[in-house]
Amino acid sequence: MLTRIDHIGIACRDLEATVDFYSRTYGFEVFHTEVNQEQGVREAMLRINGTDDGGASYLQLLEPIREDSTVAKWLAKNGEGVHHIAFGTADVDGEAAAIRDKGVRVLYDEPRRGSMGSRITFLHPKDCHGVLTELVTAATPGDDEGR
Amino acid sequence: MLTRIDHIGIACRDLEATVDFYSRTYGFEVFHTEVNQEQGVREAMLRINGTDDGGASYLQLLEPIREDSTVAKWLAKNGEGVHHIAFGTADVDGEAAAIRDKGVRVLYDEPRRGSMGSRITFLHPKDCHGVLTELVTAATPGDDEGR
Numbered sequence: 001m002l003t004r005i006d007h008i009g010i011a012c013r014d015l016e017a018t019v020d021f022y023s024r025t026y027g028f029e030v031f032h033t034e035v036n037q038e039q040g041v042r043e044a045m046l047r048i049n050g051t052d053d054g055g056a057s058y059l060q061l062l063e064p065i066r067e068d069s070t071v072a073k074w075l076a077k078n079g080e081g082v083h084h085i086a087f088g089t090a091d092v093d094g095e096a097a098a099i100r101d102k103g104v105r106v107l108y109d110e111p112r113r114g115s116m117g118s119r120i121t122f123l124h125p126k127d128c129h130g131v132l133t134e135l136v137t138a139a140t141p142g143d144d145e146g147r
Numbered sequence: 148m149l150t151r152i153d154h155i156g157i158a159c160r161d162l163e164a165t166v167d168f169y170s171r172t173y174g175f176e177v178f179h180t181e182v183n184q185e186q187g188v189r190e191a192m193l194r195i196n197g198t199d200d201g202g203a204s205y206l207q208l209l210e211p212i213r214e215d216s217t218v219a220k221w222l223a224k225n226g227e228g229v230h231h232i233a234f235g236t237a238d239v240d241g242e243a244a245a246i247r248d249k250g251v252r253v254l255y256d257e258p259r260r261g262s263m264g265s266r267i268t269f270l271h272p273k274d275c276h277g278v279l280t281e282l283v284t285a286a287t288p289g290d291d292e293g294r
Contacts, residue, residue, distance in 0.1 A: 001174065002173050002174070002175075002195070003195075003196060004195060004196040004204070005152055005155065005195050005196065005204045005206075008152065008155060008229075008232055010276070010278060012276050012277075018276050021275070021276055024249065025246055025249055025251055025275075026149050026234065026246075027148065027149070028149075048149070048150075048151060048152050048234070049150060049151040049152065049198045049199055049200060049204075050198065050199035051196045051197065051198060051199070051204070052196055052197035052198070052199075053196060057151070057152045057196075057198070057204060059152075079277050080276045080277030080278075081272070081276075081277035081278055082229040082232060082278055085155055085229060087173065087195070099172055099173075102171065102172055104172055125228070128168070128172075129157070129159055129165050129168055129227045129228075130159075130226050130227030130228035131157060131227075131228055131229055
């Protein structure tokens, strides 16, 4: 079961400038930052609200750190904007398997590491009416390995 | 203060087919449907989770009903995908005024009618790092005029 909008992933060219925009304009604060070498991005998570499944919803601001990262290629084609959306679940493995069985392409064989120690996978946007869609299981509460 | 991700607006060519995709793939259910003549769209709201400000987060699926609607033009240029994101606030008038004072273009002089009797305005995507951004104040609890 997918129980929340976990985050909206936004691709940007300059992470500090974009964080500054969201902070100045809306008062949103940085909850967490990290570099994800595998995904080829630097990122900032802005926590917007808590959710009734015990999680939270974030904006995830993403700046590519390599020209060959998928976010860099996406930015070159589309310019800055919403890159993906992510739904939270307690069981990313089970959800990904069930969704694959329905004929939707799941991009990873096994979930990979996402923000804040989460486990993530992606669904092919062409199978999702144009929306690159991520599934996320947050790290165990209290596991702050990724922070 | 913006207190939640209110919704993610997703432009689609066939509302019934897209609702069916979200229902079959993820189990999301339609919470509300309406036609917004002013915006030139038919829409379905899928409620994903409750939020800790007493509101909720939705997916808003949007199909244009006129060739000259902004969503129709956006679809012709971009294809199906995420059209906008929306933040919820108790005071759309005050937030819009404060954000305008910071130099961000607000697209309406006064908030207009949004989904489920809400009051909405939009911020210019070029002033928001490429993200068309909506501000929403939900209808008074118990006011089901829009449903």
